[in-house]
Amino acid sequence: MSSIQAIRGTRDILPEEVGYWQRVEAVAREIFGRAAYREIRTPIFEQTDLFERGVGEATDIVSKEMYTFVDRGDRSLTLRPENTAGAVRAYIEHHLYAQGGVQRLWYLGPMFRYERPQAGRQRQFHQVGVEVLGSADPRADAEVIAIATDLLKTLGLKDLRLEFNSIGDRGDRQQYREALVNYLTPYKQDLDADSQDRLMRNPLRILDSKDAKTQTILQDAPSILDHLNPESQQRFERVQQLLTELGIPYNVNPKLVRGLDYYTHTVFEIQSDDLGSQATVCAGGRYDGLVTELGGPDTPAVGWASGLERLILLLQQLSSPSAAPLDFYLVSKGDRAEAQALKLAQLLRQQGFSVELDLSGSAFGKQFKRADRSGAIACLILGDAEAESQTVQLKWLASGQQEALMQAELLTQADQLHQQLTAARKEG
Incomplete structure (x- = not known):
């Protein structure tokens, strides 16, 4: 009889490796606690509609990667592919907005996406993240980036770079979407297959393509930064100013758009060259319309998430796990x-x-x-x-x-x- 093994895309975290995980979790709790962020724990599965409405039906996550099933009550449920939508659902359901002021939340736990497994990316993976709900102030954008930087530096990670952009408000984004489609349509047959599929569904994701020919075509594509209205441009400049004052170096990357529909204005990634093609260790941005989209009051918000598997890969390159001392x-x-x-x-x-x-x-x-x-x-x-x-x-x-x-x-x-x-x- 053949032995039963872990499902492809999942992995056991053995005792020899757990020390790395405990260190990340302990440092995260310390960093977040100092900044008055409170932990929230949401269910591993939610109504499928939450992610279709929140993440976006045209995204790869919803269209290709979700683990969705029908339960005995004939309800469509999905294992969470990310946790921002779940945190926002909890924020609305439990009327956290009625407490007044800004809600600073953080979470840590497993997520699920049906992707091709590779180093640092599994079908069951883990994320740590923060969400700031109730503040439109550009300082909130700078704060969450600063906290992410603190976390990674405290863990001892080096050779990191912040890629930073603005995708404006929804009006800016719609205008840019039209300009990008108009530019790319004559090249449709020359684009890679995924980009051809995204052209009408989610054209901004084409900017993320790793295909060399598609990237050559994109060299002369219109820039999102040329489609920001004056208010969006002013906000973008203010966040840059705050990052500079905080001593956080960054690179403005007009092709950075992030793949989820709920993002507005600030988007960013913190990357490491030590991870090969899977360079991103932390990513996030502002999502001012998501709370309203999910049935809550008009609430500005910003946050990020970091994949623990990728963090652990970097930590393993730096040091041995710190085992608990034995007396x-x-x-x-x-x-x-x-x-x-x-x-x-x-x-x-x-x-x-x-x-x-x-x-x-x-x-x-x-x-x-x-x-x-x-x-x-x-x-x-x-x-x-x-x-x-x-x-x-x-x-x-x-x-x-x-x-x-x-x-x-x-x-x-x-x-x-x-x-x-x-x-x-x-x-x-």
Whole structure:
């Protein structure tokens, strides 16, 4: 019988890798908390209509990539392909706008898209993101970009660049759409197949094409920046000014439009050359019309999301995962000693120590070898003699120094032990 394996496009995150994930999550919570962002957790699946209306039926996500199914209640449901629409749905449903002021939200969790799996891109993937709802101020745009920059720099990522653009308001975008279609239509047969399909459905996505011939055609295409109204242009210049004042370098990229229908004005991506063709590690922008589109009050908003798989790839290139430090490795042999070892391990854990209890039952020699490989600061040893006398042997693994202690004494000297462990860890 063949073994059951993970579904293509999904992957197990094994213990050796989890340290990277925990680090990203911990840093994200710290950065967001400092800026008064509050966590929101939304369902993994939603009504399909939420994404059709919010993300846009003409987008590749909705037309090609969603995991959609009909449940027993004959309702069309979809595993979330992104989380902005879900966060906005929650904002409307729970009347968060009635609380007054700006709502700063952040989220972290799995998303689902039916794409060709590749490095840093899976069909089940994870995103961390922020949403600021209720502010039209250009400072909100600059703030979310600054927070993304803080997150990536705190994680230790380097060689990053901010690609930045404005797609104006919906009127600007519609005028540009018409100008772009008029320019590209005579070249339709020379465009790649995906771009031909997008020409009438979602022509702005053609600007994202990786096809060399299509990019050659686009070299003389009209620019969105030539179709901004005076107010949109002023906003664009103000955000640039704020980024400059914050010391955040950027590159204005007129071909950056983002693929989701809900974007207006500011759009941006933070990219890394270390990821090959999949260079984007964070992307977002302003979406002033989405709340209204989904049935809520007129609410300006801006946000971004970052794919954790891509962040982890970059972190793995920089350093080894930071495993939780282990204080004690506890070895034991003999029925009475093994029972005492289990109790002692649990009592030490309750005192705040990290303890790994060897459960192999193998000879002391093999257990000692595992203790040496464990990364623990010290080894605790319980045999028949120690069980009889209610003692334990404490061996400092770096120096080899060993001493006998009463088990009760070990527990009553917790503060002193913590200090000794801290000092030994620094020396190591």
